[in-house]
Structure formats: structure tokens, C-alpha cells
Amino acid sequence: MMGHREKQQAELFYEFSLEGHVPQDHLLRSIDRFVDLTSVRDHLKPFYSHTGRPSVDPELMIRMLLVGYINGIRSERRLCEEVHLNLAYRWFCRLDLTDPVPDHSTFSKNRHGRFRESNLLRMVFEAVVARCIEEGVVGGEHFASDASLIEADANKQNSTAKEDWDPDKINPEIASRAVKDYLFSLDDEAFGAATDVVPKFTSHSDPSSQWTAARHGPAFFAYSNNYLIDTDHAIIVDVQASRSVRTGETYATRTMIERAHERFGLWPERLIADTAYGSAEMLAWLVYDWGIEPHIPVIDKSKRDDGTFSREDFAYERETDSYVCPAGKQLLRNRRKFQTIRADQSDLDFVKYGAAKADCEACALRQQCCPKGAPRRLLRSKYEGARQMARDIAKTEDYAISCKLRKKVEMLFAHLKRILGLRRLRLRGPNGANDEFLIAATAQNLRKLAKLFPGGPKPQTA
Incomplete structure (x- = not known):
């Protein structure tokens, strides 16, 4: 006989617990064990007023951003809707059923204000890297570096050809935020100073983005997302946005190596990278300045193709x-x-x-x-000694192993674009690109920790 559920009077009181409705094997449960944001408020305290109405909890906003990037939710408007409806998201964000979800405009206001002024997103990223080191998944001996093109929020219809572009004519007082960032980064080695070659087109909405056809297809405006990873477990040790040119990417790699040493005391024995990093200057910097073995193919244009001696x-x-x-x-x-x-x-x-x-x-x-x-x-x-060292390393068995390890960086970029959905930026300017790359790399490291330790962190030995 077909069943029929009779409508009954609604109960006046319910016993409900979010803790009991989130499965033990849920991804966010595994990730939550490694998220410690207790220092966020102390870090942001100098940037808040001592009077006035209480603001939205900054830890709540960071947790919501992590939920968005971990689950590939690119829109903050949609993120607020999902957190409102999804019980697991509410549990991770420490929201009860009756707690209101912040408006999506709150994220933009704080991102361009307190978060960026305090460099909060980098602090959160480095806190997760420090946790990875604490859990013993960062060896610190073999690093790999690479860059991937991420499409910028710009298009050719709103651009100027190189013969008509003159940054001196820009009025900073009426310029947009992304244009001001562009003017501020003209002396940055990873952006304006990366090369003196003027691109074929410059975007009006995001002048720092690079017009490129590096994918051997239709050209587009893009930024380079640079990763420095530890090859033991593919943990992202540092991340940096740069202009999508070779010199900008090499400068970004230098910055990441220096910063990893300054922040965590990491000094790798070798750096694994592709030919784009095989310039004489880069190899000399690695060998002479840092004593790092370059497992990198050498850029060598001395080979002749006319049959004469090279x-x-x-x-x-x-x-x-x-x-x-x-x-x-x-x-x-x-x-x-x-x-x-x-x-x-x-x-x-x-x-x-x-x-x-x-x-x-x-x-x-x-x-x-x-x-x-x-x-x-x-x-x-004049750097031929470093170049020859790289050639000698390329003949060893360790180099063959390094070529296989370098694929771990490419896999991270594939994960970034396919799982996290970061194929096109939503934010503009160098600061916007850095913000998105930082929170995405934080999400990737947290997902990696959850995969390596699904039952929780390792017990501490006495």
C-alpha cells in the first residue's frame, strides 16, 4: 500500500546540533584541524578603530574565503548564499543556524582596506606553511619553481596600442585602483621593471596585465602565478604574482627563495625549473650568491644550424x-x-x-x-662557470629524477584551474592578483594536509 505522510502541527522546540550533521569524513572536517586563525585579530588590531559599531569578525571572513576557494566558488555573492544554506559551511565558519551571514560587499571593503594594508592574506598563507613544516611534510632540500598564466579581468576592446600608450599622461588622482597599482609597480622587478619592451596592447582597466600569446593561440591579457614548492609532498612554500614575461618570472622566483629563507630558514640544496629559468644571470645568482644546485636546462643560442662548428x-x-x-x-x-x-x-x-x-x-x-x-x-x-655547472648536472641521474619531480608543480597548476576554478582573475592590479593567488595557494596546502593526515595531525612526541 502506498504510504502517505499526514501533515502534523510543527514542533515548538527542536534539538539540533551542527556538529552532528557534518559527516566525520567531510573534507572541511579534515581541513579544520589545521586551520588556526587565533592570531588574526591581534594582527588586525592596529587597523581598527577603538570606537564605533563592532565590525564583522575578520576570522569569519577568512574562513568564508577559504570555503570559497577550497570548493571552487568564485563569486562572493554566491559564496554568501552557499554558506547560508550549507550546514557544513556554517559549521566550518563557526556560524550557528540563527547567525546571519555577512553581506558580500563586506569582503570587498575589507580586502581593499585592512586586509591589504596589513598583508593579512600572506600572514594566513605563511601560517599554513609553518604548520606544514611543523607536521614534517616540508623537507626543505629540493625546491621546484614554475609559473602559469592566469587570464586577467581585461579584454582587448578596452585597450590601447603600444604606439599610443603613454603612462605619463595618466592622472593618479582620478585613476582607478588597478591603474594606481600599475603606476606604483613601475619600478617593481616582477612587474614594470621586468622588461623595457612595451607590449603590443595595454589594458585600460588593468595596465599591469601582460598581453601575451604564450599558449600559441589567441592572445589575451594575463598575469603569471609563480609557485615555489617543496618536492617531497608538493607543498607550496611561497607564491608570487608577476608580469607574464620570462624576466618577471625569474625575479619572482628570486623573491620567493629569499622570502622562504627569511621567514622559515629554508635553504634548498637544489632548484628544479624549466628552460625559462636557465639564463646566465639566474644560474649565476643560484650558484654564486646562494650555493644552490641548478637543475635547470641552460639557455644556449650558440648552436649553429648551417653545418659549421658551434x-x-x-x-x-x-x-x-x-x-x-x-x-x-x-x-x-x-x-x-x-x-x-x-x-x-x-x-x-x-x-x-x-x-x-x-x-x-x-x-x-x-x-x-x-x-x-x-x-x-x-x-x-662571464657566468660560464655557473652555466657549465648546470650542463654537468644535466648529465647525472639526479637530474633525470628532478625532471620527474618538476611535474608536481604542473599538477598543482592543473588542480588550481580545474578543481579550484581559478582560470580567470576576478580582481585587478598586482595587488588583486597577489590576493587571489595567496588565498588559492593556502586552500591548496590545506587540502594537501587533509589528504596526508585524514585522521588529524600527528601526535606530538615527548
């Missing part, structure tokens, strides 16, 4: 500071003497070696070496 066919002799050609003749340093020294930067970064003209003209291998005219000359980078 620089690698010449043997370098350290004792005499000279090269020996395949015919056994020496190429000496600064064979030609100049009365005036040119101040070109390329002359400062490279040392010139040349063969004797008589040796080349009488050589039987001339057509394979310098068919267009004698004598043969070579350029050697």
Missing part, C-alpha cells in the same frame, strides 16, 4: 684561459686591442676570444669553421 666543438682550457679549435689552434682572450672600450651591455656580459688570422686562413677546416671570413671568434659569458 661553440661546443671548441674545448676550453682553464689554465690558459683560452679555447682550442678542432684543428688544435688556440683562441685567445682579447686578442685585438682597442683604444676605447665600448659601453654596450653585451660587451660587459661576454668575453671575446679570437684565433689568429694566419691560422684560420691556412686551416684545412676553414670551410667548416669560418667560411664567411677569418678569423673565428667566440663569445663566452
